[in-house]
Amino acid sequence: MAYDLAIDLGTSRCRVATRSGGIVVDQASVVAIDGRTKSAVQIGAAAEAMIGSTTKPVRAVWPLVQGSIADYDTAVRLLRFLLRVAGGSRFGRPKVLLSVPRTATNIERRALGKAASEAGAARVRLLDQSVAAAVELSLPLDQPTGSMVCDLGAGKSEVAVLSMGGIVSSRGIRLGGVDLDDAIATYLRVTRGVVISRVVAGAVKAQLVTLLPGGDDLTVELAGRTIDQGLPTTVTITAGELRPTVDEFVRQIVGTVVQCLSEAPPEVAQDIIFHGIHLVGGGSLLHGFAHTLEVATAVPVHLHEDPAAIPVSGLQRCLELDARLEDLFTEV
Ligand SMILES: Nc1ncnc2c1ncn2[C@@H]1O[C@H](COP(=O)(O)OP(=O)(O)OP(=O)(O)O)[C@@H](O)[C@H]1O
Ligand SMILES: [Mg+2]
Incomplete structure (x- = not known):
């Protein structure tokens, strides 16, 4: 067909x-x-x-x-x-x-x-x-070799272990890029009394946030509205002050990957340790995420070009x- x-x-x-x-x-x-x-x-x-x-x-x-x-x-x-x-x-x-x-x-x-x-x-x-992602990456789906794909999207983050034509085990959380955008917007509302849109929060995430050491002093100026009167205003934030918010988000996603890895049958886990974890989905572009995951799991991580597609x-x-x-x- x-x-x-x-x-x-x-x-x-x-x-x-x-x-x-x-x-x-x-x-x-x-x-x-x-x-x-x-x-x-x-x-x-x-x-x-x-x-x-x-x-x-x-x-x-x-x-x-x-x-x-x-x-x-x-x-x-x-x-x-x-x-x-x-x-x-x-x-x-x-x-x-x-x-x-x-x-x-x-x-x-x-x-x-x-x-x-x-x-x-x-x-x-x-x-x-x-x-679908495994097919695009030409992972050995029809062989007894284990592969791991993490799809970090806007609405959910999923980890799958694949072998012999199907999914051997998987883990997912209903947490994705938009949740981090919302958390950034909430942070600004609570600490500065400024309301920004989800789109602006998403742009801040892409431009300012990094999980790598250093870079905490980077700043960005944003357009928003005051929470009390709704008047246009601008606010400046630093990468450093967003770190706790971002770290909590990343902790949950990394935890999901670690859990899925620990549940994989031993032979399959060995294959993954050898061949690495494949990151797809736009969320995997969060600056420094691939490195953070590599450190947390001690497994090589492959971030592919244009992961969202x-x-x-x-x-x-x-x-x-x-x-x-x-x-x-x-x-x-
Ligand atoms: N440079 C970047 N840094 C951090 N996040 C990014 C970056 N570029 C895109 N994203 C995030 O990637 C997400 C979109 O990814 P993708 O297109 O894979 O999601 P989706 O397929 O729409 O969602 P889902 O698969 O969860 O239903 C958005 O949350 C976006 O903010
Ligand atoms: Mg998707």
Whole structure:
């Protein structure tokens, strides 16, 4: 059975690939909803651009939370948009390969599949995001050699140990990049009485935060609003003052990896110690994270180029290898 489209519906970004075209969509997973009519005003990148820059009564809805659908109707709108932008109509009703977090419950998996069908997909198959990443990284999936993939996303962080065509063990927490953004925003609200948006907090994280020694004196000036009167203001923060917030976030993710590693069968753990841990997902770009994980586990860590795109690139490869990977898919 040949599939037409590969979709990685992430908490912060949605990516679509076709067999021959590569990644054809990479946009924010957000829908701008008119507060009065409840209709979708803009979707994806256009909705993201609209947020905060319009005087219209528009509400931003991110239909995925912690990697799973939290607002079903908006998720269907987003998926319908993705099928259209990716040229889904070329295929009539396209057959879709959809990635799913390991931590998703059966109900969440069914909701994801049903939403894609309602959006216009003729047939939907689900594939674990870590398996998709392993395919893209050409890890020895069909051999008795253990591999470890950590997918650090915006809404969740998952660790999977793979061997012999499947997942041997896994661990996940519903904690991701947006939680760190929110923690940074909360820190500024509590200590300075300044409200900043999640987008600004995300930019601070990417520009200022480092887990490596030194760099604590780096500063950045931010635009926000005073908590009491809502007046525009600016605030300066240093990397050093964010360290406790960032360390607590990282401690939980590193703990999840260590736990998964300690639960792996001894032979498989040996393979991982030898071949290393593979980091994917945008969260793995947190400056110094790969080094921190390497020190904590004493296992080599591989941070790949453009880590956030690896799951969807793996799904795309699955479109090509379809028949040989049939056992890995779950039909919904
Ligand atoms: N340079 C950076 N430093 C720290 N974090 C970053 C950096 N670049 C991107 N991120 C974070 O990566 C996350 C997005 O990663 P990704 O696209 O893999 O998530 P997603 O697939 O949308 O979410 P999920 O898989 O959890 O549903 C965001 O939280 C973003 O802030
Ligand atoms: Mg993801």
